[in-house]
Amino acid sequence: MQYPHLFQAGRIGRLQIRNRIVMPAMGTNFTGLDGVVSDRNVQYYAERARGGAGLIITEGSYIDVTTRTRPRAIGSSADRFVPGLRRLADAIHAEGAACCIQLVHAGKLAPFKVIGCAPIAPSAIPHAATGEVPRAMTREDIKYIVGCYAAAAGRACDAGFDAVELHGAHGYLPHQFLSPLSDCRDDEYGGSFENRARFSLEIVRAVRDRVGRDFPVIFRLSAAEFAEGGFTADEVIQFARWLEAEGVAALHVSAGSNETPYGFAQAVQTMYFEPGSLAKYARMIREQVSIPVIAVGRINQPELAEAILVRGDADFIATGRAFIADPHWPQKAIKGRAEEIRQCLACNAG
Numbered sequence: 001m002q003y004p005h006l007f008q009a010g011r012i013g014r015l016q017i018r019n020r021i022v023m024p025a026m027g028t029n030f031t032g033l034d035g036v037v038s039d040r041n042v043q044y045y046a047e048r049a050r051g052g053a054g055l056i057i058t059e060g061s062y063i064d065v066t067t068r069t070r071p072r073a074i075g076s077s078a079d080r081f082v083p084g085l086r087r088l089a090d091a092i093h094a095e096g097a098a099c100c101i102q103l104v105h106a107g108k109l110a111p112f113k114v115i116g117c118a119p120i121a122p123s124a125i126p127h128a129a130t131g132e133v134p135r136a137m138t139r140e141d142i143k144y145i146v147g148c149y150a151a152a153a154g155r156a157c158d159a160g161f162d163a164v165e166l167h168g169a170h171g172y173l174p175h176q177f178l179s180p181l182s183d184c185r186d187d188e189y190g191g192s193f194e195n196r197a198r199f200s201l202e203i204v205r206a207v208r209d210r211v212g213r214d215f216p217v218i219f220r221l222s223a224a225e226f227a228e229g230g231f232t233a234d235e236v237i238q239f240a241r242w243l244e245a246e247g248v249a250a251l252h253v254s255a256g257s258n259e260t261p262y263g264f265a266q267a268v269q270t271m272y273f274e275p276g277s278l279a280k281y282a283r284m285i286r287e288q289v290s291i292p293v294i295a296v297g298r299i300n301q302p303e304l305a306e307a308i309l310v311r312g313d314a315d316f317i318a319t320g321r322a323f324i325a326d327p328h329w330p331q332k333a334i335k336g337r338a339e340e341i342r343q344c345l346a347c348n349a350g
Helices: 039-050 079-094 139-158 173-178 193-211 233-245 261-267 279-286 302-311 321-325 329-334
Strands: 010-012 015-017 021-023 055-062 098-104 163-168 217-222 250-254 293-295 316-318
Touching: 015 098, 039 055, 039 079, 055 163, 079 098, 079 139, 098 139, 139 163, 139 193, 163 173, 163 193, 173 193, 193 217, 193 233, 217 233, 233 250, 233 279, 250 279, 279 293, 279 302, 302 316, 302 329, 321 329
Parallel strands: 021 055, 021 316, 055 098, 098 163, 163 217, 217 250, 250 293, 293 316
Antiparallel strands: 010 015
């Protein structure tokens, strides 16, 4: 086999995965305005599972009506969404892939024009790009949102998903609490890094209590903010250790934040970035924890994915836009037809 590490089976907690290829969450806008999974959603993800992905993480699903960043997003904030989620999980399983749903709260990234009210955030610090001022969360807000995460995870579990991913990267709400750039609270959720990490850890505990200790929970984090005054590498490493201690089954290591242009460029890299340049952050975390680590960031060729695994930078490889360019690239790679793969150009268009 040309890529023996890439196509070796792996595990995340109790979950057996047929290879080391992860399709990460990417918005599609295929969902109806009601948030219910559509036929097009089902067909899109089933095709990527048929193409050979080992684990598919479906696009970010909103856990509360205050969290959407776009009108057409998958909902998990109420029981009425469970039948559609079950259709989606069943379709992915039918093609041999494992499935995970990403649970999202956007905090101050949620536009007023989408949610119809001021977004919420740790502190009333304007969004750096839009200037919108969020409402600072009260302790009651925090308790409520933590409960929303747990309830949404329970619905995903009931719908047949194999795992949930908590999106704590790219400037979403858990990231906002972690960063001193967006959290200037003077209570137990602000100040020291231990306090700023409290919200994320409370979410993990609540989710674990709802779905059980054996149900895999993945946490996606940014290992660097690329902004002066943001959290440090030492803090991120400590945070990763805390997540492992709380029972997180895997860490999905990205970088950057959607709040600033340069931070967003790191999170969704263009062709001007060297392929695989974020793998060093996965290695930084992997050297400090014993749970699996997923690398991501313009890993657009099977040769590069194999090399990252061989070097020991990560245990799994997430490659997103490559699955848009060619849903069947894993099948082509394992069959020795890599030259037929339609390569992603990282143009962020089309």
